[in-house]
Each structure stands twice: as C-alpha cells, then as structure tokens.
Amino acid sequence: MATVAFIGLGNMGGPMAANLIKAGMTVTVFDLNPAAVDALTSQGALSAKTACGAAASADFVITMLPAGKHVRGLYIGDDDNKGLLDVVPKQALLIDCSTIDADSARLVGAKAAEKGIEFMDAPVSGGTAGAAAGTLTFICGGSDNAYAKAQTVLRVMGGNIFHAGSVGAGQVAKICNNMLLSVLMVGTSESIQLGLDNGLDPKVLSDIMKVSSGGNWTLEKYNPCPGVMENVPSSKDYQGGFMVDLMVKDLGLSQQAALASNSSTPMGSLARSLYVNHARQGNGSRDFSSIFEQFSKKK
Ligand code: NAD
Known part of the structure; x- marks a missing residue:
C-alpha cells in the first residue's frame, strides 16, 4: 500500500x-x-x-x-x-x-x-x-x-x-470553472429574490427553474435561499461550505489571468466586485451562497 x-x-x-x-x-x-x-x-x-x-x-x-x-x-x-x-x-x-x-x-x-x-x-x-x-x-x-x-x-x-x-493547466481550468460558478450563484440569487418579491414560493420557483432553461448546478445542489434545500449552507446560516474569502481569492486569480491574456470577462469582473463588497461587510468566513443576502436582506 x-x-x-x-x-x-x-x-x-x-x-x-x-x-x-x-x-x-x-x-x-x-x-x-x-x-x-x-x-x-x-x-x-x-x-x-x-x-x-x-x-x-x-x-x-x-x-x-x-x-x-x-x-x-x-x-x-x-x-x-x-x-x-x-x-x-x-x-x-x-x-x-x-x-x-x-x-x-x-x-x-x-x-x-x-x-x-x-x-x-x-x-x-x-x-x-x-x-x-x-x-x-x-x-x-x-x-x-x-x-x-x-x-x-x-x-x-x-x-x-x-x-x-x-503543470499549471489544472489551475487555469479550475479558475474558469469558479468564475462561472460565481456568476451562476449571483444570477440564481437575484432571480429567486425577484420571484419572492413578486409573491412566488422560492421552492416552487427553484423546482421550475431547475428543469427549465435557467437550470444550473447551484439550483440542483446548492440553493442559496434558506429553507429551500436541506443540508446546504443556506439552511445552516451559511456556515461550512466554501468561504466568501476563498471565492474572492479565486475571482482575483481569474481576473489576473484575464489581464495577462487580454481576455474580456465582464461577468467575472462584476462577480468579483460583488463578492469583495460582500466580504467587506463582514461575510468573509461565511459560505459563498450567502451572497443571496445582498438581494434579500432588508436594509
Ligand atoms: P482551510 O482554510 O479550511 O484549510 C487550509 C489548511 O491549511 C488550514 O488547516 C491551515 O492551518 C493549513 N495550512 C496553511 N498553511 C500551512 C502550512 N504552511 N503548513 C501546513 N498547514 C498549513 O481551506 P479549505 O477550505 O480546506 O481550502 C483549501 C484549498 O482548497 C483552497 O485553495 C481552496 O480555494 C480550495 N478549495 C476549497 C473548497 C471548499 O469548498 N472549501 C472547494 C474547492 C477548492
């Protein structure tokens, strides 16, 4: 062995x-x-x-x-x-x-x-x-x-x-994936909140979107809205999981790579700004799906 x-x-x-x-x-x-x-x-x-x-x-x-x-x-x-x-x-x-x-x-x-x-x-x-x-x-x-x-x-x-x-190619593929994940998490969060604000049940809306053209991994495995899914960070006050600070790090890496290769990544750039702002509000050690609160929390 x-x-x-x-x-x-x-x-x-x-x-x-x-x-x-x-x-x-x-x-x-x-x-x-x-x-x-x-x-x-x-x-x-x-x-x-x-x-x-x-x-x-x-x-x-x-x-x-x-x-x-x-x-x-x-x-x-x-x-x-x-x-x-x-x-x-x-x-x-x-x-x-x-x-x-x-x-x-x-x-x-x-x-x-x-x-x-x-x-x-x-x-x-x-x-x-x-x-x-x-x-x-x-x-x-x-x-x-x-x-x-x-x-x-x-x-x-x-x-x-x-x-x-x-060597290094694994890291490039990984930051491409995480940039996409952050964009999906933000988009899923704002969509569910839009439904909530207009009287929909977030679980019903999530079930609809999961099998429709908006379906994605965050809806299937990691719903950001508390109470929709069991055993995910959103149902445990966003504890455990993947920290906002680590997502901020990965989005910094994808933006560095984009600069170096002169790639256009407007969605990744916006997602990084949203996550940096979220971290600055004291959410750095919470799970990255807590970005949902940027849309749901009454100020
Ligand atoms: P973590 O902070 O929980 O764990 C890191 C560990 O490394 C800590 O226990 C720390 O004490 C230890 N450490 C730091 N420097 C050390 C050193 N010089 N010698 C020995 N130990 C040292 O982080 P994590 O969530 O386990 O993430 C680790 C990596 O995996 C990160 O690069 C992260 O981006 C990546 N990742 C995390 C997740 C996730 O969901 N948490 C998912 C995919 C990838």
Missing part, C-alpha cells in the same frame, strides 16, 4: 486525508493547526512535527493549502527553512490540490523538475461534501507519467479525474 504525506487538513484536506486512511493507506499528516492534526490521528493517521518530517519518506505528497504563497513557501522553502523539495525522495510524486495561481504552480513544478522530482497541480471541485464523500472532481496539470501515477490516490478521493494539460 502507498505511503502518503498529507499537509493542510482544513475543511477540504481533513476529509480527503480521512478517505485515504479508510482505504488502508499509511498517511502521515501535518498542519499548522494542532487540532486539525488531532482530528486525523484519532482516525488512524500518523503525525509528524513538521511538514518536511511528514514528507521525507512518502510515495505521494499531497498538499491542500489556502493560496499560492503557502504552496511556494512550503515546497521551495527560504533561507531559514527547508522546503519539501529539499527532503522528498526522488521517486515521490508531489500533488498540490490547492486552488492557486497557475504561475505559482509552474514555478514549483520547474523547481521540482530541476531536482528530478515530478510535481502535478490537481485543484478540486465538489466542495466539502464531495471531499467527505470521496467524489471530488480533480483537474490535473502535469506529465502523462505523473497523471497515470496519481490515479492510485486520486481515485480514492474523487469521482471524475481530468488531465487538463501540463
């Missing part, structure tokens, strides 16, 4: 690591937050005092961190701290599942290649529910060899696994 080092045990990384343990793999974990480590050791993980300690003898190193600076810092290190690239075995496969800028992924990939180590970006879609159920979608950027080798661990944590291209 494969030995895995898993670093970054937050809302996503925690349940992903737990699924590897359930599959019988030897998983050594590390997180800056000791409580997150304890939650995994109680499920059978080994722990290490440092990230380098966890990764030093692993077949696979998987990271699930907030942003590019965390990923660069962890893999490359600095004058005072070794990076994972200084300690991992040459035959190890490094898989970063965080959503970060493609340039950071390419930088880490190039530094890894200089040392003869394979690195792949594999950001995910499917949220915390998908992480817990082991049904995430992985969007991979890396060599054919890395993609083939990664199946051993990705199949345990995910359903759909795609090869988008070389």
Whole structure:
C-alpha cells in the first residue's frame, strides 16, 4: 500500500486525508493547526512535527493549502527553512490540490523538475461534501507519467479525474470553472429574490427553474435561499461550505489571468466586485451562497 504525506487538513484536506486512511493507506499528516492534526490521528493517521518530517519518506505528497504563497513557501522553502523539495525522495510524486495561481504552480513544478522530482497541480471541485464523500472532481496539470501515477490516490478521493494539460493547466481550468460558478450563484440569487418579491414560493420557483432553461448546478445542489434545500449552507446560516474569502481569492486569480491574456470577462469582473463588497461587510468566513443576502436582506 502507498505511503502518503498529507499537509493542510482544513475543511477540504481533513476529509480527503480521512478517505485515504479508510482505504488502508499509511498517511502521515501535518498542519499548522494542532487540532486539525488531532482530528486525523484519532482516525488512524500518523503525525509528524513538521511538514518536511511528514514528507521525507512518502510515495505521494499531497498538499491542500489556502493560496499560492503557502504552496511556494512550503515546497521551495527560504533561507531559514527547508522546503519539501529539499527532503522528498526522488521517486515521490508531489500533488498540490490547492486552488492557486497557475504561475505559482509552474514555478514549483520547474523547481521540482530541476531536482528530478515530478510535481502535478490537481485543484478540486465538489466542495466539502464531495471531499467527505470521496467524489471530488480533480483537474490535473502535469506529465502523462505523473497523471497515470496519481490515479492510485486520486481515485480514492474523487469521482471524475481530468488531465487538463501540463503543470499549471489544472489551475487555469479550475479558475474558469469558479468564475462561472460565481456568476451562476449571483444570477440564481437575484432571480429567486425577484420571484419572492413578486409573491412566488422560492421552492416552487427553484423546482421550475431547475428543469427549465435557467437550470444550473447551484439550483440542483446548492440553493442559496434558506429553507429551500436541506443540508446546504443556506439552511445552516451559511456556515461550512466554501468561504466568501476563498471565492474572492479565486475571482482575483481569474481576473489576473484575464489581464495577462487580454481576455474580456465582464461577468467575472462584476462577480468579483460583488463578492469583495460582500466580504467587506463582514461575510468573509461565511459560505459563498450567502451572497443571496445582498438581494434579500432588508436594509
Ligand atoms: P482551510 O482554510 O479550511 O484549510 C487550509 C489548511 O491549511 C488550514 O488547516 C491551515 O492551518 C493549513 N495550512 C496553511 N498553511 C500551512 C502550512 N504552511 N503548513 C501546513 N498547514 C498549513 O481551506 P479549505 O477550505 O480546506 O481550502 C483549501 C484549498 O482548497 C483552497 O485553495 C481552496 O480555494 C480550495 N478549495 C476549497 C473548497 C471548499 O469548498 N472549501 C472547494 C474547492 C477548492
């Protein structure tokens, strides 16, 4: 059985690591937050005092961190701290599942290649529910060899696994997806509120739109209006799920990419402004479907 080092045990990384343990793999974990480590050791993980300690003898190193600076810092290190690239075995496969800028992924990939180590970006879609159920979608950027080798661990944590291209391509595909998701969430929110304001039952309206031409993932799986759907963040005061701050980060990444490629993304730009405004009003750590309150809340 494969030995895995898993670093970054937050809302996503925690349940992903737990699924590897359930599959019988030897998983050594590390997180800056000791409580997150304890939650995994109680499920059978080994722990290490440092990230380098966890990764030093692993077949696979998987990271699930907030942003590019965390990923660069962890893999490359600095004058005072070794990076994972200084300690991992040459035959190890490094898989970063965080959503970060493609340039950071390419930088880490190039530094890894200089040392003869394979690195792949594999950001995910499917949220915390998908992480817990082991049904995430992985969007991979890396060599054919890395993609083939990664199946051993990705199949345990995910359903759909795609090869988008070389290192960094997974990140590009992921931010395109999240830009579209934000636009759908805003559009769904304003549409449901328009119906409410005109006397409709939001559940009936959602059922109609779900099977009509306005149907989309947010209506099917993640309705933003409280009370329409059970077990989604909107019915739990927008707790858990995917934080507004992380959506703001992803929309910043898509706008950076659009600038660099001179692409026109007016809807993504507007969605970013709406989400930045929402975060500034104190909603940064709530689920991104709470954008609904920008339309529903009486001021
Ligand atoms: P999170 O904030 O819950 O977890 C991040 C974890 O990383 C924390 O436990 C933190 O302590 C740890 N960490 C940070 N720096 C570290 C370091 N140097 N060494 C070790 N641990 C470190 O975030 P999350 O919701 O799990 O998201 C992680 C990534 O997945 C983000 O890039 C996010 O955009 C992406 N993502 C999240 C979701 C979602 O629904 N939450 C869905 C898809 C993708």
